[in-house]
Amino acid sequence: MTLPLLTPADLDTDREVRWCPGCGDFAILAQLKQALSEAGVPREKLVFVSGFGCSSRIPYYLNTYGFQTVQGRGPAIATGIKIANPELQVWVVTGDGDGLSAGAGHLIHAIRRNVDLKILLFNNEVFGLTKGQNSPTSRVGTRTKASPLGSIETPLRPLSLALAAEATFVARTVDVDVHHLTETLLRAASHRGTAFVEIYQNCKIFNDGVFDYATDKSVKEEHTLHLEQRRPLIFGRDRNMGVRLNGVVPEIVQLNNGNGNSAGSSNHIDDLVIHDESGDDATLAFLLSRLSFPEFPECFGVFRCVDRPTYEGQLLGQIAEARQAHGPAKLDELLAGDETWTVA
Amino acid sequence: MTLPLLTPADLDTDREVRWCPGCGDFAILAQLKQALSEAGVPREKLVFVSGFGCSSRIPYYLNTYGFQTVQGRGPAIATGIKIANPELQVWVVTGDGDGLSAGAGHLIHAIRRNVDLKILLFNNEVFGLTKGQNSPTSRVGTRTKASPLGSIETPLRPLSLALAAEATFVARTVDVDVHHLTETLLRAASHRGTAFVEIYQNCKIFNDGVFDYATDKSVKEEHTLHLEQRRPLIFGRDRNMGVRLNGVVPEIVQLNNGNGNSAGSSNHIDDLVIHDESGDDATLAFLLSRLSFPEFPECFGVFRCVDRPTYEGQLLGQIAEARQAHGPAKLDELLAGDETWTVA
Amino acid sequence: MAAIKRTPGAVPPESVPPAPVPPARVPVEERAQATVRFAGDSGDGMQLAGAQFTSASAHAGNLVFTLPENPTEIRAPAGSLAGVSGFTIHFGAHSTRTAGDRVDVLVAMNPAALKVNHPALQPGGLAIVNADAFAPDEWTKAGYDANPLEDGSLAGVRLAALPINKLSRAAIARIKLSPREAERCRNFFALGMVYWLFDRPTEPTLRWIRAKFAMNPAVLEANSLSLMAGYRFGETNPVVPFRFRVPKANFAPGKYRKLTGNEGLALGLVSAAHRAERPLVFASCPIHPASELMHEMAELKRFDVRCPQAEDEIAALGLALGASFGGAIGVTATSGPGLSLQSEMLGLAVMAELPCVIVDLQRGGPSTGLPGKTEQADLLQALFGRHGECPLVVLAAATPSDCFALAYEAVRLAVRYMTPVILLGDLYLSAAAEAWRIPAVDDLPAIETPHLDANGSAFQPNLRDQRLARPWAIPGVPGFEHRIGGLEKNVETGYVSSDPDNHERMVHLRARKIAQIADELPALAVAGPESGDLLVLGWGSTQGAIQSAVERAQTSDLAVAAAQLRYLNPMPKNTAELLSRYKKVLVPELNGGQLSLLLRARFGVESIGLCKIQGEPFTVGEIEMKIAEILQSKT
Amino acid sequence: MAAIKRTPGAVPPESVPPAPVPPARVPVEERAQATVRFAGDSGDGMQLAGAQFTSASAHAGNLVFTLPENPTEIRAPAGSLAGVSGFTIHFGAHSTRTAGDRVDVLVAMNPAALKVNHPALQPGGLAIVNADAFAPDEWTKAGYDANPLEDGSLAGVRLAALPINKLSRAAIARIKLSPREAERCRNFFALGMVYWLFDRPTEPTLRWIRAKFAMNPAVLEANSLSLMAGYRFGETNPVVPFRFRVPKANFAPGKYRKLTGNEGLALGLVSAAHRAERPLVFASCPIHPASELMHEMAELKRFDVRCPQAEDEIAALGLALGASFGGAIGVTATSGPGLSLQSEMLGLAVMAELPCVIVDLQRGGPSTGLPGKTEQADLLQALFGRHGECPLVVLAAATPSDCFALAYEAVRLAVRYMTPVILLGDLYLSAAAEAWRIPAVDDLPAIETPHLDANGSAFQPNLRDQRLARPWAIPGVPGFEHRIGGLEKNVETGYVSSDPDNHERMVHLRARKIAQIADELPALAVAGPESGDLLVLGWGSTQGAIQSAVERAQTSDLAVAAAQLRYLNPMPKNTAELLSRYKKVLVPELNGGQLSLLLRARFGVESIGLCKIQGEPFTVGEIEMKIAEILQSKT
């Protein structure tokens, strides 16, 4: 293991952190610093890019290189940075509004290109900074000042979209689960390619409690499922429920034995779906991305993690290839072109 | 059945149709006219909206209401038309460049809202009109003037994306299969909600033959699979191959008996995936959207077709609700507001 | 006017109001106008107090102009400077066209509110301060080094430091309330005190309280008691030993209401759609400050206002444009960043010649800039911010009432001429409020559409009426099927054309169509002499400050007049001629001189610029000083 | 000059060139310049013939200016008007700054080519026509009612109708080729004929053929034979009984090449990045005509040119801006619709003060407009097309060579001043070509970056050098970590600030930074007298036509001069003064008068506009006529 080069405090800036009291962003910022300090990338190689929104203030609160840009365009700008200098570790911080409203197109294209970006989408299911309108992830029926009779739009599921955009790394975590959050960020940091992480984040002011089912200690274990590589999908306080497939249709089963050890029973642990984040096909991850409260437990952890060459790697590879093929680039020769004539 | 109100010729304009000789767009235009003439919607209720590209010329060639807009924004403009007048049947014609490059965000949002639009994406895997650069669906390695050493971007699969955007209707067809094309367009026309249809289209000039595996008579049956509701996934000239699932991982099996009738064999027809376009979950359709040449046969037909209220239906429903709740709208009362005072 | 600075604690903490005593006779200061500001923490109910004081003043017969100041932070820490919320009311017999340069009476509910608003207090102004909130940790939080009520930092201010918490609590002691509920009554105590100070009627507010809290009798009662206690405290306690009298204004007869700029815009748009008998499709993407207008519109569903929320501003205008094509009145509202994003779609709107309205509520730029501050720097963008020769109509609203008038006018022109119209407002204007005489619906101008030839068989979508407008042929009608788009079209058939001469004709035609709208515009009018030494010419929301400043300057012997451009493209036909009638033209703008540039570009007129780019509106004084400077240099 | 119209068929179809005979002595017409156009169907190899003729003319010592005309249809039907491809070469001893107003010699390979290009032929010009292509169905397809070679419609033209198919086929009869291959040689026959006509050396072309077709000896041989047969046919056959002589030009000594505008841009950008020792990130989204530049750049990977293709123009500029932040030279290229889309991102570029270059190759607008036609109507958009006070540098290239110079200069200024730079070109300019003296790499100006304070611990990203540029602190370097963004920033610390005075200071600072670049710009120079009756002032690609027209007008006794603005923002410091030295200023523009408006706006200068909005460049004659008109009205 590399020794930590940074402490979380090294990442503090002298700016006052300004979110509403109780906002989930505080926890995310703290764990982000924690993860960065553990990830071992020197501070000067870190770049944080964001768009606009409460979540997008993150770059101002981290003593790294940072660029808060404009609504939804973070992924494009971050891609430019990686193309200029692939040595940098570039993080994109976005929100459900920033990243999925104006920014959906850019997000998809960054992901399919597999630019080596760590994209964190803070999903609070609302436009926070503009004072609480419904966002592309708001649930149907959400009442806001912009939708006084309730939102009528089917919400996007960020992870489904990322998977359809051919993501190589897709994960989900939540603001209050500090350990899981840090671990997930660390996994994202170590992925080569676009790592897309959805973070459930509580907006205290405009959408308070929308994730209570997944965070409230009294119920969360019944409604969430932690993915572990090559392990069956088991959840519940007593770990006595599992997810099984009927064809490609998921269903919840009660395990006959809490530990899943009772052999020969009909609802046997061996019938459960075994998680595989690294399969060739994204279908399993897609299926998991669609499990949602209240019918199903919602999954946390790494849905998908596969290898594919990065965009900037290939782009620079072609440049190297061209240089190899043509020998060292001579500007005079280029200026002269194929055909010249001389006037004495 | 309604009697046809229109003949295809009624839809002709007096403008010369201008595509390159041999372009797949001609066939699509012809079948579109055919389907429209069969669909029974009067001409004045038809609106064609497009963005920009060879494919986007379609509105100019149909004697209906039409609006060629700007790159990628067709779905937004079409949504506005439906909101103004839900009685109209609004078609959006787009291309892989128009709809998935600049337009990806708008496409996704129209789909998730389930606006009652028929969106036809002519996929020729290239920017045709701008003379042949790679598009978001171009295969890795495609050499164009913009990618002389080959494209390095993983292509988007339009159907996967539409499904991830919560599409209620998703289908695929191909320019040269005139019968299938017409049928598919008719199915799309009869769907209430966003009907998203990907049409493989040959660009004679810049990407000729890219779909040969799926259109060339000598091989196409080995490489394509026609989806039929509640029927097993069988394909091949001798209909002796099928798609089976191993967990959620698809695999091709050779059926022991060409007709799939041999009972008791290990590769039995009963083991094959049964197509269900109307399941609650989009996972099966997603899985099918990922089957691709050369590993798998590519699927044609309706991948998914489910019911969900339309956007404009709900929007106008809320308006009706508000009117109901408040009684007839009186402008004077609105102008007066809550509190007035009178100066004599 | 001697500043009577009171030593703090002059009102003993326990001085619960005694039983009513006959009102003390205190001296009365007469004021043509006055400015009151209520300021406190976000939770202190200052907006409510301000709104009630506004109503009371309107009922008392004053002109009113109000301006809320909400914290930009969504939920700043309690007691912090960032969390201060304010509401200013400028009221009087005349000339209350702005929120007032300086505050006559400040109500400050905590140290942060005092800190933020102290600079705005008139010398000798009165500060009514909630002394209960001045514990050391509170004034520390507000960035004071010592208790400002004690350290002399309020010298020059008339200070009334009252234990408002305790006074209010005492007044409602007999009512059973939670501590939180009890605390929330104190804004009414302060309000009551100010009612006494300005002799406002309490009945409208008591009525409002009764309606508002009908479901909660305890709170109803407590708020009423607290209000009255405040009033009586003023009467009976010598802590403020004077009162103000502000005479009634001379109103035109009619029915009035309070109107914010946003309300004006919303009502104008709805009224126009109503008169046009078409649905209104208001498509937008939240952005400050335009989102407030979106919220207004979302509440108007019963008027068939259809409010899709778009994924971005490009889509928002796309939705509006599609809606217009489909036969609705398509409108979008945004601020600078959104307008920039819409540049390409605006080009399509011009090319397709479809009616639609783009409301741009300007804020501090460039880029994201200062989202919480006002500015007028999108003018040249509105005029020139598209590729190609791409003319459209640009209007700018001058007052909250004018927001109504020009929103209506924007729709009327858009439909009549088949053109997009940009209506410029700004953050300041959208939140400001004034009294508005409610028009009769039938008096609103008719919304005409261009003539649509009934002979459908030969329908040509690019043939024009005498005003050069092409027909609005709405899908659904047989015989009018046609195709439009972003490509150049033949001047007659409307078919796509790249013919050289045709293009030139179409470019000229589009330009002429917009230019000749000037033929029907009202002439630019002046307030003041019709010619003379100086014309102060503004545009948009600066009208109030300009007209007030010019009014004051008119007391000199030099001839000074004011005019406000509401039509920026085209401009009224008499503009150049009018400008030429004055020796000098002063153009105050909240930007780097954009109208000045435009006047030079359009008419070759040289003007003197007064540019303020501080995210804040002009004060009357700033313009007055500049006028004085110019007139001095003249003589 | 008597038009020698030949009856068709004068050359007997079977007149295979006889064995060489001594060259006939024919009369020679002397011409200072001449214009030749090759025209045919897309597949006829006209671009190739044109390019070869250009090289030959350059080798012969002429100045050259060339312009291809490609069909807008991607693959129009064979023989259709839409499928005509043309290539024009204007060459001579001097004044060949445009492609020539009228054509002296037209080679028309089919009826459609004749139909399209006949109007461009000089009265008395020579048309060399491929008579073999004039079967009735062919001339019908081209929209002729009768065979134009026979019905007198070419009166006034010197017609040489030759059976080029047959002549060429006969010349290569001994070589084994497929019919298609054989047919494809005929352009060389026509070319050979024109070489004879103008006495061009055939050796460079023969050399080119040898290199190009090295892998295909039969085709190599056939093309060579066909070329020589055409030449000899001219020599030996009296069908064209005259030749032209065009004298050599007076070139400055040096090494020359042909350069299109696109090549100039590509080379300028690459050279600048090379000199700056930074990678070039050229991010763009295909759009006509900028996509041609993209294709050029994609071929330059060996120069570390990184060419991401973006999903739209917003992303393209985003990529470029990100790349600049990351330490590369970020560039994007687009046309009007793309520039419009980039408005918001340009605002961010201004606010973030990052170096980047936006090349806008203008085309017919507004909206999608006329994508295949040229125009200059994005000037005001480039200057004002963003919300807020949002200044940036705007340059406009005047010639293909200037494309190189200004692309280089754009990078230099962007980096030196930490600012986005918009470089305007247009469709016409990007395709036009001229001879270019190749500069020595070491003679190119240095690319300086603003000073970066080495004292990292106190690094402040908003502190400026004497030219007001902030430091370019590139990620990766310890101690310079900092945050930038679209919000207003404190003038010293660079932290986000909404302070009123700070904002005003920052607005002024951004404005001043751009304005004072004028201090280092070269003065605006005139061609012609330094003062006098008329200055013809243009900008961008009109330079050639303007200077040629002024040159012709200088023969009158009135003092006429020409100047071309290449720096549009800021303008050279002497601009106003220079303009004041002439009695009148004429501004020819391919738009509705945008520079005229700007001159009035900036300097109060009244100019006479000559506006052409037809999607086509000015002819010299058009400007000449206007000059004459003005000068006449003067006297």
Ligand SMILES: Cc1ncc(C[n+]2csc(CCOP(=O)(O)OP(=O)(O)O)c2C)c(N)n1
């Ligand atoms: C072009 C543009 N349009 C709109 C806005 C206004 N805006 C600022 S933040 C935001 C939404 C942010 O939502 P989200 O990303 O979910 O962030 P949150 O505040 O919830 O963290 C919007 C619409 C803007 N800044 N720029």
Ligand SMILES: Cc1ncc(C[n+]2csc(CCOP(=O)(O)OP(=O)(O)O)c2C)c(N)n1
């Ligand atoms: C804003 C903008 N950017 C770029 C273009 C140029 N453009 C025209 S068509 C096109 C791509 C079209 O590709 P596709 O949708 O696949 O259509 P096809 O021609 O292949 O049918 C592009 C990039 C444009 N018209 N507008």
Ligand code: SF4
């Ligand atoms: S509005 Fe919501 S998301 Fe934004 S800071 Fe406040 S609590 Fe957090």
Ligand code: SF4
């Ligand atoms: S370029 Fe391709 S897609 Fe476009 S018309 Fe030609 S063949 Fe069809």
Ligand SMILES: [Mg+2]
């Ligand atoms: Mg959010």
Ligand SMILES: [Mg+2]
């Ligand atoms: Mg395509």
